Amino acid sequence: MSETLREMCKTLRLAYVADIYETVDYDTPAQFLEAVFAEEFRKREAAKVQRLIKKAKFLDSKSLASYEWHDQIRFPAHIDQTGLSSLSFLEHRENIVLIGSPGTGKTHLATALGRKACEQGYDVRFFRVAHLVEQLETALKQDKLTAFRKRFEKVELIVLDEMGYLPFSKAGSELLFQLISEWYEQKSLIITSNLEFSQWNRIFIDSRLTAALVDRLIHHAHILSFTGESYRLANALSKSL
Template identity: 75%
Template sequence: MSEAIRSMCKSLRLAYVADIYENIPFETPEQFIESLFSEEFRLREKAKIQRLIKNAKFLDSKSISTYEWHEQIRFPTQLDKESLLSLSFIQKQQNVVLIGSPGTGKTHLATGLGRKACEVGFEVRFYRVSHLIEQLEQALRHKRLEAFRRKFEKVDMVILDEMGYLPFSKEGSELLFHLIAEWYEQKSLIITSNLEFSQWNRIFTDSRLTAALVDRLIHHAHILTFSGESYRLTNALSKSH
Protein backbone atom coordinates (compact mmCIF):
# COMPACT_ATOMS: atom_id res chain seq x y z
CA MET A 1 0.00 0.00 0.00
CA SER A 2 1.55 3.29 -1.13
CA GLU A 3 1.40 6.31 1.12
CA ALA A 4 -0.31 8.20 -1.73
CA ILE A 5 -3.26 5.76 -1.75
CA ARG A 6 -3.46 5.76 2.06
CA SER A 7 -3.45 9.57 2.06
CA MET A 8 -6.22 9.70 -0.57
CA CYS A 9 -8.33 7.23 1.41
CA LYS A 10 -7.91 9.45 4.45
CA SER A 11 -8.95 12.55 2.49
CA LEU A 12 -12.01 10.71 1.15
CA ARG A 13 -12.74 9.45 4.68
CA LEU A 14 -12.60 5.82 3.57
CA ALA A 15 -11.69 4.29 6.90
CA TYR A 16 -11.15 0.68 5.80
CA VAL A 17 -10.38 0.58 2.04
CA ALA A 18 -6.61 0.88 2.52
CA ASP A 19 -6.55 -2.19 4.77
CA ILE A 20 -9.02 -4.45 2.94
CA TYR A 21 -8.56 -3.88 -0.80
CA GLU A 22 -5.96 -6.66 -1.16
CA ASN A 23 -8.43 -9.22 0.20
CA ILE A 24 -11.25 -8.31 -2.21
CA PRO A 25 -11.54 -10.80 -5.14
CA PHE A 26 -11.14 -9.24 -8.58
CA GLU A 27 -13.32 -10.47 -11.43
CA THR A 28 -14.20 -7.25 -13.20
CA PRO A 29 -13.40 -3.63 -12.31
CA GLU A 30 -17.10 -2.96 -11.58
CA GLN A 31 -17.41 -6.01 -9.32
CA PHE A 32 -14.20 -5.11 -7.47
CA ILE A 33 -15.33 -1.53 -6.76
CA GLU A 34 -18.79 -2.69 -5.66
CA SER A 35 -17.36 -5.40 -3.36
CA LEU A 36 -14.77 -3.01 -1.94
CA PHE A 37 -17.33 -0.30 -1.11
CA SER A 38 -19.82 -2.85 0.24
CA GLU A 39 -17.19 -4.06 2.68
CA GLU A 40 -16.35 -0.46 3.64
CA PHE A 41 -20.04 0.15 4.43
CA ARG A 42 -20.32 -3.12 6.38
CA LEU A 43 -17.30 -2.32 8.54
CA ARG A 44 -18.52 1.24 9.14
CA GLU A 45 -21.89 -0.06 10.30
CA LYS A 46 -20.21 -2.60 12.58
CA ALA A 47 -18.04 0.13 14.12
CA LYS A 48 -21.07 2.38 14.57
CA ILE A 49 -22.97 -0.34 16.46
CA GLN A 50 -19.94 -0.99 18.68
CA ARG A 51 -19.71 2.74 19.39
CA LEU A 52 -23.43 2.99 20.23
CA ILE A 53 -23.19 0.01 22.60
CA LYS A 54 -20.10 1.47 24.29
CA ASN A 55 -21.79 4.87 24.70
CA ALA A 56 -24.91 3.27 26.19
CA LYS A 57 -22.85 2.05 29.17
CA PHE A 58 -24.75 -1.16 29.83
CA LEU A 59 -23.64 -2.90 33.01
CA ASP A 60 -23.28 -6.29 31.30
CA SER A 61 -23.40 -7.96 27.88
CA LYS A 62 -26.85 -9.56 28.23
CA SER A 63 -28.91 -9.65 25.07
CA ILE A 64 -32.40 -10.55 23.86
CA SER A 65 -31.05 -13.77 22.32
CA THR A 66 -30.18 -15.12 25.78
CA TYR A 67 -33.37 -13.88 27.47
CA GLU A 68 -35.62 -16.57 28.98
CA TRP A 69 -39.22 -15.55 28.35
CA HIS A 70 -41.56 -16.91 31.00
CA GLU A 71 -45.29 -17.15 31.63
CA GLN A 72 -45.14 -14.80 34.62
CA ILE A 73 -44.66 -11.78 32.33
CA ARG A 74 -48.02 -10.13 31.83
CA PHE A 75 -48.26 -7.91 28.73
CA PRO A 76 -50.75 -5.06 28.36
CA THR A 77 -53.56 -5.62 25.85
CA GLN A 78 -52.08 -3.24 23.24
CA LEU A 79 -48.63 -4.88 23.19
CA ASP A 80 -47.28 -8.36 22.57
CA LYS A 81 -43.78 -9.83 22.47
CA GLU A 82 -43.33 -9.27 18.72
CA SER A 83 -44.35 -5.61 18.81
CA LEU A 84 -42.10 -5.04 21.84
CA LEU A 85 -39.14 -6.57 19.97
CA SER A 86 -39.93 -4.49 16.87
CA LEU A 87 -38.90 -1.43 18.96
CA SER A 88 -41.72 0.60 17.36
CA PHE A 89 -42.29 2.19 20.77
CA ILE A 90 -39.00 4.09 20.38
CA GLN A 91 -40.08 5.71 17.12
CA LYS A 92 -43.35 6.73 18.81
CA GLN A 93 -41.53 8.16 21.88
CA GLN A 94 -43.46 5.73 24.11
CA ASN A 95 -42.29 4.26 27.40
CA VAL A 96 -41.99 0.68 28.64
CA VAL A 97 -42.31 0.10 32.37
CA LEU A 98 -41.26 -3.27 33.81
CA ILE A 99 -42.64 -3.82 37.32
CA GLY A 100 -42.11 -6.83 39.57
CA SER A 101 -40.08 -8.55 42.25
CA PRO A 102 -36.26 -8.47 42.15
CA GLY A 103 -34.65 -11.25 40.14
CA THR A 104 -37.53 -11.86 37.71
CA GLY A 105 -35.68 -10.74 34.56
CA LYS A 106 -36.58 -7.06 34.27
CA THR A 107 -33.03 -5.67 33.95
CA HIS A 108 -32.02 -8.41 31.50
CA LEU A 109 -35.02 -7.58 29.28
CA ALA A 110 -34.35 -3.82 29.51
CA THR A 111 -30.66 -4.33 28.64
CA GLY A 112 -31.54 -6.70 25.79
CA LEU A 113 -33.97 -4.19 24.29
CA GLY A 114 -31.38 -1.43 24.69
CA ARG A 115 -28.68 -3.47 22.97
CA LYS A 116 -31.07 -4.36 20.13
CA ALA A 117 -31.90 -0.65 19.77
CA CYS A 118 -28.18 0.13 19.41
CA GLU A 119 -27.89 -2.56 16.73
CA VAL A 120 -30.48 -0.79 14.57
CA GLY A 121 -28.91 2.65 15.07
CA PHE A 122 -30.65 4.23 18.08
CA GLU A 123 -28.71 6.26 20.67
CA VAL A 124 -29.32 4.66 24.08
CA ARG A 125 -28.19 5.42 27.65
CA PHE A 126 -28.42 3.02 30.60
CA TYR A 127 -28.49 4.24 34.20
CA ARG A 128 -29.09 2.78 37.59
CA VAL A 129 -31.46 5.42 38.93
CA SER A 130 -29.43 5.94 42.12
CA HIS A 131 -26.29 6.60 40.03
CA LEU A 132 -28.13 9.04 37.76
CA ILE A 133 -29.34 11.02 40.77
CA GLU A 134 -25.78 11.10 42.17
CA GLN A 135 -24.57 12.53 38.85
CA LEU A 136 -27.40 15.08 38.77
CA GLU A 137 -26.62 16.24 42.32
CA GLN A 138 -22.90 16.51 41.47
CA ALA A 139 -23.69 18.48 38.31
CA LEU A 140 -25.86 20.85 40.33
CA ARG A 141 -23.13 21.38 42.94
CA HIS A 142 -20.52 22.13 40.28
CA LYS A 143 -22.90 24.33 38.25
CA ARG A 144 -22.81 21.91 35.31
CA LEU A 145 -26.46 20.84 35.37
CA GLU A 146 -27.34 22.46 32.03
CA ALA A 147 -24.35 20.79 30.34
CA PHE A 148 -25.33 17.44 31.86
CA ARG A 149 -28.89 17.73 30.55
CA ARG A 150 -27.61 18.66 27.07
CA LYS A 151 -25.81 15.29 26.87
CA PHE A 152 -29.21 13.69 26.22
CA GLU A 153 -30.22 15.90 23.28
CA LYS A 154 -29.47 13.28 20.62
CA VAL A 155 -30.41 10.26 22.74
CA ASP A 156 -33.43 8.27 21.54
CA MET A 157 -34.00 6.07 24.58
CA VAL A 158 -32.98 6.13 28.24
CA ILE A 159 -33.10 3.04 30.46
CA LEU A 160 -33.68 3.81 34.14
CA ASP A 161 -32.94 0.66 36.11
CA GLU A 162 -33.98 -0.10 39.70
CA MET A 163 -36.40 2.74 40.33
CA GLY A 164 -37.43 2.28 43.94
CA TYR A 165 -34.57 0.24 45.37
CA LEU A 166 -33.26 3.28 47.25
CA PRO A 167 -35.18 6.36 48.46
CA PHE A 168 -34.05 9.75 47.16
CA SER A 169 -33.45 13.08 48.84
CA LYS A 170 -35.93 15.86 48.09
CA GLU A 171 -33.32 17.54 45.90
CA GLY A 172 -32.57 14.29 44.04
CA SER A 173 -36.29 13.65 43.47
CA GLU A 174 -36.80 17.12 42.02
CA LEU A 175 -33.75 16.86 39.74
CA LEU A 176 -34.94 13.49 38.38
CA PHE A 177 -38.47 14.81 37.94
CA HIS A 178 -37.30 17.81 35.88
CA LEU A 179 -35.11 15.58 33.71
CA ILE A 180 -37.96 13.13 33.00
CA ALA A 181 -40.31 16.08 32.37
CA GLU A 182 -37.86 17.34 29.72
CA TRP A 183 -37.86 13.94 28.04
CA TYR A 184 -41.67 13.70 28.02
CA GLU A 185 -42.86 12.98 24.45
CA GLN A 186 -39.28 13.58 23.22
CA LYS A 187 -37.64 10.25 24.09
CA SER A 188 -38.55 6.71 25.05
CA LEU A 189 -37.87 5.44 28.53
CA ILE A 190 -37.56 1.90 29.81
CA ILE A 191 -37.99 1.82 33.57
CA THR A 192 -37.57 -1.18 35.85
CA SER A 193 -39.00 -1.09 39.35
CA ASN A 194 -39.79 -3.46 42.20
CA LEU A 195 -42.58 -1.15 43.35
CA GLU A 196 -46.07 -0.60 41.95
CA PHE A 197 -46.85 3.03 41.11
CA SER A 198 -49.00 3.36 44.22
CA GLN A 199 -45.85 2.72 46.31
CA TRP A 200 -43.64 5.31 44.61
CA ASN A 201 -44.35 7.73 47.45
CA ARG A 202 -41.80 5.69 49.39
CA ILE A 203 -38.98 6.88 47.16
CA PHE A 204 -40.19 10.36 46.21
CA THR A 205 -40.71 12.51 49.28
CA ASP A 206 -43.26 14.84 47.66
CA SER A 207 -46.62 13.19 46.88
CA ARG A 208 -47.62 15.86 44.33
CA LEU A 209 -44.30 15.45 42.51
CA THR A 210 -44.78 11.66 42.55
CA ALA A 211 -48.27 11.96 41.04
CA ALA A 212 -47.01 14.33 38.31
CA LEU A 213 -44.08 12.04 37.50
CA VAL A 214 -46.22 8.90 37.29
CA ASP A 215 -48.74 10.79 35.14
CA ARG A 216 -46.04 11.64 32.58
CA LEU A 217 -44.53 8.18 32.61
CA ILE A 218 -47.75 6.24 32.05
CA HIS A 219 -49.37 8.63 29.56
CA HIS A 220 -47.64 6.89 26.62
CA ALA A 221 -46.52 3.71 28.36
CA HIS A 222 -46.68 -0.06 28.00
CA ILE A 223 -46.64 -1.58 31.48
CA LEU A 224 -45.39 -5.17 31.86
CA THR A 225 -45.72 -6.91 35.21
CA PHE A 226 -43.41 -9.70 36.34
CA SER A 227 -44.40 -12.23 38.98
CA GLY A 228 -42.94 -15.50 40.25
CA GLU A 229 -39.80 -16.48 42.12
CA SER A 230 -36.48 -14.75 41.71
CA TYR A 231 -34.29 -16.41 39.06
CA ARG A 232 -31.16 -15.43 40.95
CA LEU A 233 -32.47 -16.93 44.18
CA THR A 234 -33.66 -20.10 42.45
CA ASN A 235 -30.30 -20.56 40.68
CA ALA A 236 -28.38 -19.95 43.91
CA LEU A 237 -30.48 -22.48 45.80
CA SER A 238 -30.17 -25.09 43.04
CA LYS A 239 -26.36 -24.72 43.03
CA SER A 240 -26.18 -25.10 46.81
CA HIS A 241 -27.72 -28.60 46.69
Protein backbone atom coordinates in the same frame (compact mmCIF):
# COMPACT_ATOMS: atom_id res chain seq x y z
CA MET B 1 -0.94 -0.88 -0.81
CA SER B 2 1.40 2.02 -1.54
CA GLU B 3 1.70 4.94 0.86
CA THR B 4 0.22 7.19 -1.83
CA LEU B 5 -2.93 5.07 -2.07
CA ARG B 6 -3.11 4.77 1.71
CA GLU B 7 -2.98 8.56 2.04
CA MET B 8 -5.69 8.89 -0.62
CA CYS B 9 -7.92 6.53 1.36
CA LYS B 10 -7.25 8.57 4.47
CA THR B 11 -8.09 11.81 2.69
CA LEU B 12 -11.31 10.27 1.34
CA ARG B 13 -12.06 8.90 4.82
CA LEU B 14 -12.15 5.33 3.57
CA ALA B 15 -11.11 3.80 6.85
CA TYR B 16 -11.20 0.14 5.85
CA VAL B 17 -10.37 -0.08 2.13
CA ALA B 18 -6.64 -0.35 2.78
CA ASP B 19 -7.21 -3.44 4.93
CA ILE B 20 -9.76 -5.24 2.77
CA TYR B 21 -8.99 -4.53 -0.89
CA GLU B 22 -6.70 -7.54 -1.29
CA THR B 23 -9.33 -9.96 0.07
CA VAL B 24 -12.07 -9.02 -2.42
CA ASP B 25 -12.97 -11.49 -5.21
CA TYR B 26 -14.05 -9.94 -8.51
CA ASP B 27 -14.34 -10.48 -12.25
CA THR B 28 -14.64 -6.90 -13.43
CA PRO B 29 -13.42 -3.51 -12.16
CA ALA B 30 -17.01 -2.53 -11.43
CA GLN B 31 -17.52 -5.63 -9.29
CA PHE B 32 -14.31 -4.86 -7.43
CA LEU B 33 -15.37 -1.31 -6.58
CA GLU B 34 -18.85 -2.40 -5.57
CA ALA B 35 -17.51 -5.15 -3.30
CA VAL B 36 -14.89 -2.91 -1.70
CA PHE B 37 -17.35 -0.10 -1.02
CA ALA B 38 -19.99 -2.52 0.29
CA GLU B 39 -17.48 -3.89 2.79
CA GLU B 40 -16.42 -0.36 3.73
CA PHE B 41 -20.05 0.52 4.49
CA ARG B 42 -20.55 -2.71 6.46
CA LYS B 43 -17.52 -2.10 8.62
CA ARG B 44 -18.52 1.52 9.20
CA GLU B 45 -21.94 0.43 10.43
CA ALA B 46 -20.41 -2.20 12.70
CA ALA B 47 -18.03 0.38 14.16
CA LYS B 48 -20.92 2.81 14.68
CA VAL B 49 -22.88 0.18 16.60
CA GLN B 50 -19.91 -0.49 18.86
CA ARG B 51 -19.53 3.24 19.53
CA LEU B 52 -23.22 3.52 20.43
CA ILE B 53 -23.01 0.51 22.76
CA LYS B 54 -19.94 1.98 24.45
CA LYS B 55 -21.65 5.37 24.90
CA ALA B 56 -24.76 3.69 26.34
CA LYS B 57 -22.69 2.34 29.27
CA PHE B 58 -24.62 -0.87 29.81
CA LEU B 59 -23.47 -2.84 32.84
CA ASP B 60 -23.25 -6.08 30.87
CA SER B 61 -23.67 -7.49 27.37
CA LYS B 62 -27.11 -9.10 27.78
CA SER B 63 -29.02 -9.51 24.52
CA LEU B 64 -32.48 -10.54 23.37
CA ALA B 65 -30.96 -13.71 21.90
CA SER B 66 -30.01 -14.89 25.40
CA TYR B 67 -33.21 -13.73 27.10
CA GLU B 68 -35.48 -16.45 28.48
CA TRP B 69 -39.05 -15.34 27.89
CA HIS B 70 -41.37 -16.90 30.46
CA ASP B 71 -45.10 -17.16 31.05
CA GLN B 72 -44.92 -15.04 34.20
CA ILE B 73 -44.43 -11.87 32.16
CA ARG B 74 -47.82 -10.23 31.75
CA PHE B 75 -48.06 -8.04 28.66
CA PRO B 76 -50.66 -5.29 28.21
CA ALA B 77 -53.29 -5.87 25.55
CA HIS B 78 -51.69 -3.54 22.98
CA ILE B 79 -48.20 -5.10 22.76
CA ASP B 80 -46.70 -8.60 22.77
CA GLN B 81 -43.23 -10.14 22.70
CA THR B 82 -42.86 -9.57 18.96
CA GLY B 83 -44.01 -5.96 19.14
CA LEU B 84 -41.71 -5.21 22.05
CA SER B 85 -38.70 -6.82 20.36
CA SER B 86 -39.37 -4.84 17.16
CA LEU B 87 -38.73 -1.61 19.11
CA SER B 88 -41.75 -0.02 17.45
CA PHE B 89 -42.32 1.97 20.66
CA LEU B 90 -39.26 4.06 19.79
CA GLU B 91 -40.86 5.35 16.63
CA HIS B 92 -43.73 6.81 18.68
CA ARG B 93 -41.55 7.93 21.64
CA GLU B 94 -43.45 5.61 23.96
CA ASN B 95 -42.17 4.24 27.27
CA ILE B 96 -41.72 0.71 28.57
CA VAL B 97 -42.19 0.10 32.29
CA LEU B 98 -41.13 -3.25 33.74
CA ILE B 99 -42.48 -3.90 37.24
CA GLY B 100 -41.90 -6.91 39.45
CA SER B 101 -39.84 -8.61 42.12
CA PRO B 102 -36.01 -8.54 41.98
CA GLY B 103 -34.39 -11.29 39.93
CA THR B 104 -37.29 -11.89 37.53
CA GLY B 105 -35.52 -10.67 34.37
CA LYS B 106 -36.41 -6.99 34.19
CA THR B 107 -32.87 -5.57 33.95
CA HIS B 108 -31.83 -8.24 31.44
CA LEU B 109 -34.77 -7.35 29.19
CA ALA B 110 -34.23 -3.60 29.58
CA THR B 111 -30.54 -3.97 28.71
CA ALA B 112 -31.29 -6.26 25.78
CA LEU B 113 -33.82 -3.82 24.31
CA GLY B 114 -31.36 -0.97 24.76
CA ARG B 115 -28.60 -2.94 23.08
CA LYS B 116 -30.84 -3.80 20.12
CA ALA B 117 -31.72 -0.10 19.82
CA CYS B 118 -27.98 0.64 19.52
CA GLU B 119 -27.70 -2.02 16.82
CA GLN B 120 -30.45 -0.21 14.92
CA GLY B 121 -28.62 3.11 15.17
CA TYR B 122 -30.39 4.72 18.13
CA ASP B 123 -28.47 6.79 20.68
CA VAL B 124 -29.06 5.16 24.08
CA ARG B 125 -28.04 5.75 27.71
CA PHE B 126 -28.27 3.30 30.61
CA PHE B 127 -28.43 4.41 34.25
CA ARG B 128 -29.03 2.88 37.61
CA VAL B 129 -31.50 5.48 38.88
CA ALA B 130 -29.68 6.07 42.17
CA HIS B 131 -26.47 6.83 40.26
CA LEU B 132 -28.28 9.24 37.95
CA VAL B 133 -29.69 11.14 40.91
CA GLU B 134 -26.21 11.31 42.44
CA GLN B 135 -24.88 12.79 39.19
CA LEU B 136 -27.72 15.31 39.09
CA GLU B 137 -27.06 16.43 42.66
CA THR B 138 -23.32 16.73 41.97
CA ALA B 139 -23.97 18.74 38.80
CA LEU B 140 -26.24 21.07 40.76
CA LYS B 141 -23.62 21.63 43.48
CA GLN B 142 -20.96 22.33 40.83
CA ASP B 143 -23.25 24.67 38.89
CA LYS B 144 -23.08 22.30 35.87
CA LEU B 145 -26.70 21.16 35.76
CA THR B 146 -27.48 22.85 32.43
CA ALA B 147 -24.45 21.24 30.80
CA PHE B 148 -25.41 17.85 32.26
CA ARG B 149 -28.95 18.08 30.88
CA LYS B 150 -27.64 19.05 27.44
CA ARG B 151 -25.89 15.69 27.21
CA PHE B 152 -29.27 14.13 26.52
CA GLU B 153 -30.35 16.40 23.66
CA LYS B 154 -29.59 13.82 20.95
CA VAL B 155 -30.28 10.72 23.04
CA GLU B 156 -33.35 8.82 21.86
CA LEU B 157 -33.74 6.12 24.51
CA ILE B 158 -32.89 6.23 28.22
CA VAL B 159 -32.93 3.07 30.35
CA LEU B 160 -33.56 3.80 34.03
CA ASP B 161 -32.85 0.67 36.05
CA GLU B 162 -33.89 -0.06 39.64
CA MET B 163 -36.36 2.73 40.28
CA GLY B 164 -37.31 2.26 43.92
CA TYR B 165 -34.37 0.37 45.37
CA LEU B 166 -33.19 3.48 47.23
CA PRO B 167 -35.20 6.54 48.31
CA PHE B 168 -34.08 9.99 47.18
CA SER B 169 -33.63 13.26 48.99
CA LYS B 170 -36.20 15.97 48.26
CA ALA B 171 -33.67 17.77 46.05
CA GLY B 172 -32.79 14.55 44.21
CA SER B 173 -36.46 13.74 43.63
CA GLU B 174 -37.11 17.19 42.20
CA LEU B 175 -34.07 17.04 39.92
CA LEU B 176 -35.09 13.64 38.55
CA PHE B 177 -38.66 14.85 38.07
CA GLN B 178 -37.43 17.88 36.10
CA LEU B 179 -35.26 15.72 33.89
CA ILE B 180 -38.00 13.20 33.13
CA SER B 181 -40.41 16.07 32.48
CA GLU B 182 -38.00 17.43 29.85
CA TRP B 183 -37.91 14.02 28.18
CA TYR B 184 -41.72 13.70 28.17
CA GLU B 185 -42.92 13.00 24.61
CA GLN B 186 -39.41 13.80 23.32
CA LYS B 187 -37.67 10.49 24.05
CA SER B 188 -38.50 6.94 25.02
CA LEU B 189 -37.77 5.55 28.48
CA ILE B 190 -37.41 1.99 29.69
CA ILE B 191 -37.86 1.83 33.46
CA THR B 192 -37.47 -1.15 35.77
CA SER B 193 -38.89 -1.10 39.29
CA ASN B 194 -39.63 -3.53 42.09
CA LEU B 195 -42.43 -1.26 43.32
CA GLU B 196 -45.97 -0.77 42.06
CA PHE B 197 -46.79 2.84 41.14
CA SER B 198 -48.87 3.17 44.31
CA GLN B 199 -45.67 2.63 46.32
CA TRP B 200 -43.55 5.25 44.55
CA ASN B 201 -44.23 7.72 47.36
CA ARG B 202 -41.53 5.81 49.23
CA ILE B 203 -39.02 7.03 46.65
CA PHE B 204 -40.13 10.57 45.93
CA ILE B 205 -41.58 11.60 49.34
CA ASP B 206 -43.80 14.34 47.82
CA SER B 207 -47.13 12.75 46.83
CA ARG B 208 -48.01 15.49 44.31
CA LEU B 209 -44.64 15.19 42.60
CA THR B 210 -45.03 11.40 42.54
CA ALA B 211 -48.47 11.63 40.95
CA ALA B 212 -47.23 14.09 38.31
CA LEU B 213 -44.24 11.89 37.47
CA VAL B 214 -46.29 8.71 37.18
CA ASP B 215 -48.81 10.56 35.01
CA ARG B 216 -46.07 11.51 32.53
CA LEU B 217 -44.50 8.06 32.51
CA ILE B 218 -47.66 6.06 31.89
CA HIS B 219 -49.31 8.46 29.43
CA HIS B 220 -47.54 6.80 26.49
CA ALA B 221 -46.38 3.59 28.15
CA HIS B 222 -46.51 -0.17 27.83
CA ILE B 223 -46.47 -1.65 31.35
CA LEU B 224 -45.27 -5.22 31.82
CA SER B 225 -45.67 -7.08 35.12
CA PHE B 226 -43.14 -9.72 36.18
CA THR B 227 -44.28 -12.34 38.69
CA GLY B 228 -42.75 -15.49 40.12
CA GLU B 229 -39.57 -16.26 42.03
CA SER B 230 -36.14 -14.77 41.52
CA TYR B 231 -34.07 -16.56 38.86
CA ARG B 232 -30.89 -15.58 40.67
CA LEU B 233 -32.11 -17.06 43.94
CA ALA B 234 -33.35 -20.23 42.27
CA ASN B 235 -30.03 -20.61 40.44
CA ALA B 236 -28.03 -20.10 43.65
CA LEU B 237 -30.16 -22.62 45.54
CA SER B 238 -29.84 -25.22 42.78
CA LYS B 239 -26.04 -24.94 42.92
CA SER B 240 -26.00 -25.43 46.67
CA LEU B 241 -27.84 -28.75 46.47
